[in-house]
Amino acid sequence: MEYIYASLLLHSAKKEINEDNLKNVLSAAGVAVDDVRLKAVVAALKEVNIDEVLKNATAMPVAVAA
Amino acid sequence: MEYIYASLLLHSAKKEINEDNLKNVLSAAGVAVDDVRLKAVVAALKEVNIDEVLKNATAMPVAVAA
Amino acid sequence: MEYIYASLLLHSAKKEINEDNLKNVLSAAGVAVDDVRLKAVVAALKEVNIDEVLKNATAMPVAVAA
């Protein structure tokens, strides 16, 4: 899940999730970056409205609690 | 949530969550690091069994489905 | 469900759901294509706003939150 955490870190820091930024963060965490995976994650996240996804994500735990 | 995402990134990369590592990751993400917050997060997460928490968190969607 | 999965594959690949495309995908999956069913599915999907349907499908867990 490293690529996802790194992406969310960039997102919550209001930085663009692009290959350079993601690579930087992953390297700083000592993760050996796999370029193909990097590209795949960046491309996939471009297709997604992250804020929307997170909004729904937060609704879920409440569901369990209900 | 930046500090938490960065911590989870370190955790999933099997790196220690200490001030230096956390600061590195946050800086790489372009986050201006607040030293007090940094110290608080590191101290708090030492006391939290992250694996345990994650196990509960992941179990959740399944719980909803059940 | 093959016809539906194939249709959703086309939809998520942003390809038109027409008889040719659907037939191609189904054949590639080794499904013996039934022309009547093919026509029926293509015609029925034309009447439907797929994105809308999917949004509601995903919205479901949120409903549980109440």
Add this chain to the structure above:
Amino acid sequence: MEYIYASLLLHSAKKEINEDNLKNVLSAAGVAVDDVRLKAVVAALKEVNIDEVLKNATAMPVAVAA
């Protein structure tokens, strides 16, 4: 989701979800296949009991009602 729809298509057509089959289906749908991603998806799905997953997905409305 393309890789997943394609995988479910193969599954419901009772075909094995392997790299060749998945590539065939994706290509037929006009998806440019990324080999690394392909491998990763196939490997990950090997760990997943798809029948179980489908059963849960179908069972859901009932679960909600319960």
Add this chain to the structure above:
Amino acid sequence: MEYIYASLLLHSAKKEINEDNLKNVLSAAGVAVDDVRLKAVVAALKEVNIDEVLKNATAMPVAVAA
């Protein structure tokens, strides 16, 4: 519910919901038609935007969540 199913059948077949059509369908299904009820249903449905009602019916679970 026979009158409702018959009305929905007509509606989805894009046929007018009038006394004759409704009576035809009900008779074909072997239902002994009650003229008073027939008139009442036809009159009541004239007042209703059926598409709107059906659209909301699908939205129901989500609506409940709100």
Add this chain to the structure above:
Amino acid sequence: MEYIYASLLLHSAKKEINEDNLKNVLSAAGVAVDDVRLKAVVAALKEVNIDEVLKNATAMPVAVAA
């Protein structure tokens, strides 16, 4: 949904859902009946305990609301 409404109409009129009856109802509603589809629906509904499904369907909105 014509085939389904027609089937539910027959069911609630306590008539058997077979090809002849379904065809009758659909024709009375002015629907051009497709034999393949007719067979498919009748066959699929044979596999299903409609009363059970109706019970779940009706239970749903109530359960969610609760």
Add this chain to the structure above:
Amino acid sequence: MAVVTQHKIPKWKIEEVEELTQKLKEYPTIVIANIEGFPADKLHDIRKKLRGKAEIKVTKNSLFELALKKAGLDESKFKPYLTGSNAYIFTNMNPFELHLFLAKFKLKRYAMPGDKADEEVVIPAGDTGMPAGPILSTFGKLKVKTKVQDGKVYVLQDTVIAKPGDPIPPEAAPILQKLGIMPVYIKLSIKVAYEGGVIIPGEQLEINLDEYKDEVMKAHFNAFSLAVEIAYPEPEVLKVTAQKAARNAISLAAEIAYITPETVQAVISKAMTKAYALAGAISGKVDLGIQVPQ
């Protein structure tokens, strides 16, 4: 002769400043705690618990200030806290860690008049060892049932005399003390912490671990949801993604009334939902002879 008050600094003071200076150089974290009214024996308990993790020195503020200067630290940062009686804690832990560590063990003391109970106060059944006498009326006041046995007060059953947060009846204090019951918590009040040039006021050191747990859970949940959305190829993720894809397929099948054994339930449910919605829309006007669930 009075002229000789040209202060000859006592040797012990010089040594103490020396020692403090040494510690200031040795340890990255310095914590100043208020020990005004803090029982000496409890401070001793803390010292014991911290052994190997931190050192506590109780000293004069003026000596500490001197040591700060000698250690080359900016004493002006500490100045506002150098009043009253203080204990100085030196440690390698970060200030939050030390604070969490101190919060972990509970120090208790005897009740004094005006105290509130931090935990349930129970007078246990059994022999109190107290000779019968005027104390019996105190027990009576506290509604503790007693009898006298062999000239001693004997409590008949466990009796709660205060719940957590309740004021402890002042007359109970001597009894509790005789019984060795300490219902009041004390903790070292930290005024300020210092580490690596950063001053952290004591009130900022409070950490709610549950909040952190929630945040970790939420962060993970967000990550998981996002991973599901992009079909991130890990089994745990794809399980949910596949479920979602299947659910999408069923919803779509239901929408177009595509009947298969897997979808028939969804298709009929959908038709039903619509039928009941329509029935509901006209139920006020027409007697359909059915119950419409609202």
